[in-house]
Structures are given as C-alpha cells and as structure tokens.
Amino acid sequence: MQIITDPGQMQAIAEKLRLNRQLVGVVLTMGALHEGHLSLVKIARKSAGIVILTIFVNPRQFGPTEDLHRYPRPLEQDIALAKSADIDYLFVPEAGSIYPEHYQTTLECGVLAERFEGEQRPGHFNGVATVVTKLFNITKPHTAIFGEKDAQQLAVIRQLVADLNMDITIVAAPTVREENGLAVSSRNTYLSSQERSAAGIIYQGICHAEKRIAAQEYNLQAITAEIKEMISSTPGLNPAYVCFVNETTFEPVETAEKGKVYRLLLAVHAGNVRLIDNGKIRT
Numbered sequence: 001m002q003i004i005t006d007p008g009q010m011q012a013i014a015e016k017l018r019l020n021r022q023l024v025g026v027v028l029t030m031g032a033l034h035e036g037h038l039s040l041v042k043i044a045r046k047s048a049g050i051v052i053l054t055i056f057v058n059p060r061q062f063g064p065t066e067d068l069h070r071y072p073r074p075l076e077q078d079i080a081l082a083k084s085a086d087i088d089y090l091f092v093p094e095a096g097s098i099y100p101e102h103y104q105t106t107l108e109c110g111v112l113a114e115r116f117e118g119e120q121r122p123g124h125f126n127g128v129a130t131v132v133t134k135l136f137n138i139t140k141p142h143t144a145i146f147g148e149k150d151a152q153q154l155a156v157i158r159q160l161v162a163d164l165n166m167d168i169t170i171v172a173a174p175t176v177r178e179e180n181g182l183a184v185s186s187r188n189t190y191l192s193s194q195e196r197s198a199a200g201i202i203y204q205g206i207c208h209a210e211k212r213i214a215a216q217e218y219n220l221q222a223i224t225a226e227i228k229e230m231i232s233s234t235p236g237l238n239p240a241y242v243c244f245v246n247e248t249t250f251e252p253v254e255t256a257e258k259g260k261v262y263r264l265l266l267a268v269h270a271g272n273v274r275l276i277d278n279g280k281i282r283t
C-alpha cells in the first residue's frame with residue numbers, strides 16, 4: 001500500500017491508472033477507520049482492480065458548534081488498519097492542500113439536502129458535496145462506495161453525480177452493526193459504555209417499524225410516535241427526528257401504501273453525541 005499526501009501526485013497516479021485501463025474504486029472516509037469502512041473496501045475490491053482509500057476530516061462539513069476539533073484522528077492506527085485491508089493507495093491530504101489559501105468555491109445542493117441532517121446541520125451537505133467532488137477529481141474513480149447508514153448523504157451524492165454528469169458508479173453498502181444493533185460509526189467512540197448499550201434501542205425502533213408494517217399498520221405517524229416513545233423512555237437518549245420518507249425524494253410520508261418501499265430516518269442524541277440510522281421498509 002502506497003501512502004500519498006499530495007493531491008497532485010495522487011491525481012497523476014490516478015491518471016496513469018486510467019491510461020493503463022485499470023478499474024479504480026474509491027472509498028472516501030474521515031478516518032477513525034472501523035468495520036464499516038472495511039466492509040466498503042471489500043465491496044470496492046469486488047469490482048475494481050485498484051482500490052484507493054482516502055482519509056480527510058473535511059472542515060467544511062462541520063458547523064461552527066460541531067465536533068471538528070475533537071473528531072477522532074488516530075492516524076497511526078488507521079494506517080495499520082488500511083495496511084491490513086486490501087488497499088492499493090491511501091490518500092491522506094493535509095487540510096491546506098485541499099483548501100489552500102484563497103480557496104473560494106463551494107457547491108450548493110438542492111432540496112434533497114434541506115431537511116433532516118441538512119436542517120439540523122446547515123451547510124453540511126454543501127461541504128460534503130464540495131469535498132466529494134474534489135476527492136473524485138483527484139482520485140478519478142470508476143466506482144465509489146458509500147455506506148447506507150448515511151442514507152441522506154448517499155442520496156445527495158447520487159444526485160450530485162447525476163446533476164454534474166460525473167461518470168462514476170455509486171455503490172451503496174449495507175450498514176454494519178454492533179452486537180446490540182447500533183450502527184457502527186466513528187462517533188460511537190464518544191459514547192460511554194452505558195450510552196453505547198442504551199443506543200441499541202435505535203435499531204430496535206427500526207425492527208419495531210418493520211413488525212408493525214408487516215402487521216398492516218400503515219399509519220406511519222402512529223409508528224414514529226411509538227418509536228420516539230421507545231427512545232425517549234430510554235435513559236440518556238433523546239430523539240431528534242424519526243420520520244418515514246419517500247426512498248427517492250426524501251419527502252416525509254404519513255400513510256403507507258401497499259407494495260411500496262420507504263426509508264425510516266432516525267437521529268438520536270445520546271448525551272452530546274448525535275447518532276443517525278435508517279432502515280429500508282417495504283410494505
């Protein structure tokens with residue numbers, strides 16, 4: 001595995017790989033690598049001859065009151081983990097080489113980015129779209145793998161790729177879960193052991209929705225009220241939002257119809273940590 005820090009050098013390597021007709025798959029991360037990231041690498045490896053993993057904690061997707069400075073950056077550990085995974089290039093740029101002095105351009109996402117995470121974290125998706133575009137331009141991938149755990153981010157990136165005619169296949173990877181169902185995330189490291197075990201209720205909420213819908217309860221507002229109650233009656237947890245949305249538009253849906261697929265989105269505060277999760281629900 002070769003470690004590259006310079007965007008120009010990474011871009012030159014990526015160009016050469018393309019000229020040599022190599023299929024390039026990329027996994028974009030902010031580091032603090034875990035099982036979830038490794039599962040993305042495995043999926044990338046299935047379709048690509050060359051796998052590039054990027055680590056960059058993107059300051060432009062953090063709001064002024066968010067956790068940019070305390071975001072975990074265990075670089076040595078990440079390098080060791082990346083080495084043990086099947087990765088060809090690890091791209092770890094410095095913030096100053098991605099956003100040099102006099103940097104000006106930010107992409108503006110549309111309506112998909114307005115609700116839920118977009119509403120709770122103003123400017124977040126514009127920062128994501130900007131850095132993803134830059135990292136795509138640097139690594140020139142044929143495919144890029146993103147976790148379904150960040151369902152709205154995935155939808156925003158699919159829209160970005162379609163809107164800007166990027167010739168990149170976006171692949172969704174299933175959410176990896178801890179034993180109690182909690183979705184694996186770099187932010188789980190902030191949780192106390194009590195919070196971590198209590199947070200298993202989020203996944204139980206998704207399972208509850210599946211069961212209620214299987215039992216033909218199509219009043220989605222009633223189901224979300226039940227899930228909010230499950231979460232808020234768990235000590236230390238507070239729901240930020242629980243909502244069923246249209247799988248493509250992310251418009252909220254109140255009543256389900258038979259034979260459709262919906263996405264149940266959840267965001268939960270555990271102490272001062274925000275956890276997000278979601279489930280694909282078929283009626």
Ligand code: PAF
Binds near residue numbers: 132153
């Ligand atoms: O999902 C993430 O880790 C980040 O939002 C991403 C896609 C790497 C962009 O910084």
